[in-house]
Amino acid sequence: MSEAVDYTHRLRSHMQSVGVLSFRALSRQSGVSERQIDRLRRGEADRMQVQSLHKIGQVLNLSIAQLIEQFSSLSIESAVPVESNLQQEYQRLQVQLVEQRETLKQEFQRSTLQSIESWLLQFPTAAYAAQQNPQLPAVRLLPLMRPIEQLLQDWGVEAIAAVGEEVPFDPQLHQLMDGSANLGDRVRIRYAGYRQGDRLLHRAKVSPV
Structure with a gap:
């Protein structure tokens, strides 16, 4: 004792x-x-x-x-x-951990590639066709982006605002491309920004209205 x-x-x-x-x-x-x-x-x-x-x-x-x-x-x-x-x-356990991480990485990549398989197969051909025929309506390419949109949705990634939308300026979410703006001023989204849950991935690029 x-x-x-x-x-x-x-x-x-x-x-x-x-x-x-x-x-x-x-x-x-x-x-x-x-x-x-x-x-x-x-x-x-x-x-x-x-x-x-x-x-x-x-x-x-x-x-x-x-x-x-x-x-x-x-x-x-x-x-x-x-x-x-x-x-x-x-x-030995350290080596095993590294091997497990590599296995998880490969599984993640394989799952991601499966999610965007239709885009991988079809988009290069569609892009080539657009280059050969400049008159081809770009709107016809939009359905090919659905696998990417679904993947981002599955990961909880969302756009801060749609391109062309007018929103109140927030320096935490928006980056001015030209001009100046104060907090709350109306600005137009020129390049979409993204966030994942509470984490900001990229600020949206904006211009004053």
Whole structure:
């Protein structure tokens, strides 16, 4: 029982040195559950997952080896091979994370390409036809843009205002292309701007009316 008290006191000492005031705060800052923090207090660092030790160590400015040495019954000598094994496991997990990110990236790209497949296949031909025949009404190309519009809608991307629309000037949303305008003055949208939820992607370009 005395060992548990010693480990708890040791942990509090490290926490105080970095300004962490409670075990709950340590849990919150490290992203590790309070149950894992309790294992440190019981001196079970050598049986904890490497991810948890690494996250706690980042907050306390301690290496994995130091955590194992100070919060387990292992000696300094025996902690060295354990540290090596844990480092290898950590590196393996890092590689696995990179591979997962690449897989997700490829899946995202594949899904996106499927969403705009009809546009990819038809728009280059339509653009070529328009170049060969300048009299071709541009309105006939508009239906080809529907896959792009649907994709943007699925992602929650919306235009700030339609091109040609007159709106009150807001410097947070609009960028003047010429002239000057005060907040609330009427301006005309010349190039659409976009936002995604609460995040502004591009300000709309405007001119004074």
